[in-house]
Structure formats: structure tokens, C-alpha cells
Amino acid sequence: MFAATFFDGEEWRDGVIGLVDGRMLLRDEPAPAALPRLDGVIVGGFTDHHVHLQLVDHARLAGSPLGRVVDLGANPDVVAPLAVRASSRDSPRAGSGATSAPRADVLGELRTPHQPEVAFAGAFLTPVGGYPSDREWAPRGSVREIPDADAAATAIAEMADAGASCIKVASNAHAGPVFGDDLFRAIVELAAARGLDVVAHAEGRGEAQRVTRLGARRLAHAPFTERLDDDEIAAQAASVSWISTLAIHSGADLTVAVDNVRRLHAAGGTVLYGTDMGNGPTPVGLNSAELAALRDAGLDDAALLRALAPVDPRTPSAVLLLLPARTADLSLAHPLTAADLKV
Template identity: 70%
Template sequence: MHAVTYFDGEAWRAGTAGLVDGRVRLSDLEPTADPPRLDGVISGGYTDHHVHLQLVDHMLLAGSTLGRVVDLGANPEVVVRLGAGAVDIAFAGAFLTPVGGYPSDREWAPAGSVREIADADAAAVAITEMADAGARRIKVASNAHAGPVFDDALFRTIVELAAARSLPVVAHTEGRGQAQRAARLGATQLAHAPFTERLDDAEIAEQAASVSWISTLAIHSGADLTIALDNVRRFHAAGGILRYGTDMGNGPTPVGLNAGELAALRDAGLDDTALLQALAPVDPLDPASVLLFFPGATPATADPLHARPLTADDLKV
């Protein structure tokens, strides 16, 4: 048994770690005696909140420091069958988009990963299918730069139908006014930090009060990156909830932790604790959780890039 310091997703806590059937298990019970202290700190495996597993070799996740990934656009019949070791896979299923809307015309979109929605009846059928397949959220495309977007009434209907199945709506927004419109119509998360327009401070405050943002900063360059960083910097300062996400599969992104995304989040003003909160580690007290070890680190020096899986050998006295 070792005394340990671990990150519970929001803050650092004291606990103990020991071996159970040869595997490391973490407890939130503080040691009552004076056991040896682990030289380093612990967290659960990180979460990438925006991936596309059909566009990468998903089996590489098993060797990464990710403990959970959220697929935001895939054929539900395919993604539900995927496995990646101890990494939890959550998914939204297919993009829901208007007829002719983004990304229905994109060559990179696998068959079955986009559902064109003409009306409320079609939306009901699609959401039922995604929910029955095991989706944990619904993805809506609202890209005014690349085709039509849903009118307000149909967008609200999709949100209501999803809510009836206890599914939040994640919106891909591009184009002037689309981020604000999605938030106003009931989306609870933006799949990308807004990058096509600078939101004013009042709009940032409204966003911070109503939706969370998935970062995906490292996929951008030039003006898009400048705009996104400025928006994220002010959103974070306003108390908005940021979630680490990379749009994995969008170009040559790593299948694992993305150093470029972490660097961009630091550029946007996230300190060490805020960065770990954005990474939303899986509950380290869950017996199925991937446990990460930051050798020799303290809470003040725990760099996510320096973590590795915790092993039984780390608990040897």
C-alpha cells in the first residue's frame, strides 16, 4: 500500500494505491498509518472529446494515455463494433445535416456517417436509430459556409427529440452567427471552439453561461487559429467550460495525446489544473480506469505529456 496524490477530474486529492489481483487499484481513503509515498502523482486516462475513429487506426489508442474518446461523426453500425483495449468509446453516430448540407458532399465522410434530414419525421427516425445503437449524444452540422443549415424550428425539434432520449446535442458551427444560434436553440456543446468569427464579449458571456466548447485548436492555422485562440482565451476567462478535443482524423493527427493541442490551450491561458480539467480524466477510482503516473511530479509540476500508464512495478518499495 502506498500513500498517493491523485487528480479526481476537478482537484488534487489524497488517497492510497495498492495491488488487487495483480492490478493497481486506487482508493480515496487516506492512509491511517505511515505507508511509503509514491514518488509522483496519478490521474485517470485522458478524454479526447472529438475524434473520428473511422479515419484513423483506432487500435493505436490502446497504447496511448487516453482513457476515453468521443466519436463525433461515424457510421453507428461500424463504430459500435470498434474496440480499443481499456479505452472507453462514446459516440454520436452520424452527422445530422440538412439535405445537401455539410459534410454530405465530402469524400472523407464514410458511408453511413452522414444523415440528411428533410423534416421532423426524418429527424425522429435518425435520432431513434442513433439512440438504439448506443449513441451518448447527437451531432448536428450547422455550417453556413458549406451548404444549407437547419432552420430554427427543425433545429429545436432535433434538440427536443434528442432530449427525450436523454441525449445532449453537439453542434458543428461555421459561419457568422451560427455559434450563437446553436446555443440559443438548445445545443449544449460546440464541437469546435468558434473559429470563423470573433465573438464579442457579451456573446462570450452568453456562451460561457449556456454551452461548453471542445477546443480543436491545433487543426487551424492563420486567421482561423488567431480567431479561435482569442475566443477561447476570453471564454475561459469568463468561466466557460473547455474540453480537450482534437478532431482526430482531420489530417495527420496523432492517435493519442496531441502535444499541439495542449500547447494551443496553454497559449489560450489554461494553467496546469485547468488543462487537466479540460482533459477530463476518467474517474481514477473506477476499477476499469486506465491509471496514469507522473513520475517524480507534484500537482504543481504534473505535465500531461509526461504521464504514462501506472504499473505494479511502480508500487514496489
């Protein structure tokens, strides 16, 4: 057993970690004075808030520092089973449960790297002919073209019944038609009736401001089409969160996006780590270029850790990561193993 410092998702805490009957257990309790201290600190697996699992070899996520991913555009028939399998895991890696000898399949899980938990939006909702309905990269069944409120209600019910945790709406004025105000607002209300927020892909002048005004609660990309003025930044900081996806950009788009994120963060807004994994040759796992861009946007160690939204490591199914120190480069995090708990 070791005394250990861990991040519970909100703050740093002290506890005890060790292997008990083959189980890796993290307990939130005072450590005896004579107990040796773990060399490093513990965090739960990080969250990538914007991925496309149908566009990558998602099996490669096993053993990565990601403990949770949010798929923002996929065929629900394909992505929902991935979420079900992740949520049905019975991992003994962390928690405060019983310490009786584990089953043989549990021991197998201890030896096998875990896939991250999966949340998903299901298919993109877009106007007829809207983005990304004409894109070759969009898998079959990953887009629903919505002509009216009745079609929106049907599509939202389909995503909700499949287990979606949010609804993805495309509002890309650079690549085709976008929903009018009335239909966009109706989609927000229909989603809310199922307990779901709308995450919007907003692209084109004024679109980030418009979809926010109409009720979207999250932007799938930090705005990169234009520099928002200070009043617009204040309004965004008060009402929505932004998923970063900075590293997919270059040139002027990157400069604009980083500047917008810097000012949103300074205004107290919420910035979430997300990579648009699958958009081009992005890493399957933690993206060091995204971390670097967020630092360029002014996020310090604490803010960057919050943006990564690590799972509480006391959660029974949590991926446990070991960092050299609280202020260490987060790209140095690696999955905690039994070898780390040996004197």
C-alpha cells in the first residue's frame, strides 16, 4: 500500500492505493504515517470531447491516457454498441468495494488495457443538402437530413432511444444550407424534452453567435471563422462551452481560434479538450499538439487539467493515470500499473 495524492475531478486529495487480492484499489482515507508515498500523483483517464470513432481504428485507444471519449457524429447503430460495451465493464481498478478474490475474467481485465468509456451524439442533424451530407468521409447512416420539425422529432427520438448523451447539429454556412432560426430553436426544444443538449458545428460568419442565441449549449469547435468581439466573448462565456479542436487548424484559422479561446478563458468561460479525432491524420489517443495549442491560448496547468475533464479515479471502472507531479506536462501521464506499486 502507498499514500497517494489524486485529483478527484475538482481538487487534489490524499488517499491510499494498493493491490488488494489482485485488485488495484484507491481509497479516500488518511494514510498511516509509516506508509510509503507513491512517486507521482494519480488522475483518472482524460476526456476527449470530440471524436469520430468510425473514422479511426478505435481499438488503438486501449491503454491510452483517454478514459472517456464523446463521439460527435456517427451511425448510431455502430457507435451505440461501443458505448454499451464500455459502460458494462466491471473493472476493479479503483474504488472502495469488497476485497475478496477477483473472478478469472476480472484478472484478465487487469492484464488487458481498457478501452475508454464512450458517450455519443449519434448522427449529425443537418438541413437537406447541408454539411456533411455530401462528404465522402461521412459514413453511411451518420447524417440525418432534416426538412422540418416533424423529421427533427423523429431523428431526435431515434438518437435518444439509442442512448445519445447529446444531439449534434451542423450549422456550416460555408458548405451548404443551415437551419433557419425557427427550426434550429425547435430542434433545441425537442432535444431538451429528451434531456439532451445541442452541440453545434458552427462555421461561417455569425454562426457561432446565432446558434448560441438559439439555445445550443456547446460548440463542437472553438470559433475560427472570425474574431469575436469582447461583448460576444462575454455572452459566450456566460452561456456555452467550447470544445477546443485547435490543432486541426493552421494559418489564419488557427490564429483566430487561439485568440478566441484565449479571451473566452480569460472571461471565465469553459473550454473543453477535444481534437476532432478522425479529421485527417490525428493521433488516436492524447494529442500533444492540442495540449500545446491550449497552452498557447493561456490555459495553465490547473485549467488544462479541468479542460481534460479526468474521470474521478475512485470510479470503479476508471482508467488510472500516473503523473510525475501535479505540475507535470500532462502528456507524460501513463496508465498506472501494478509495477508502479512495487517497492
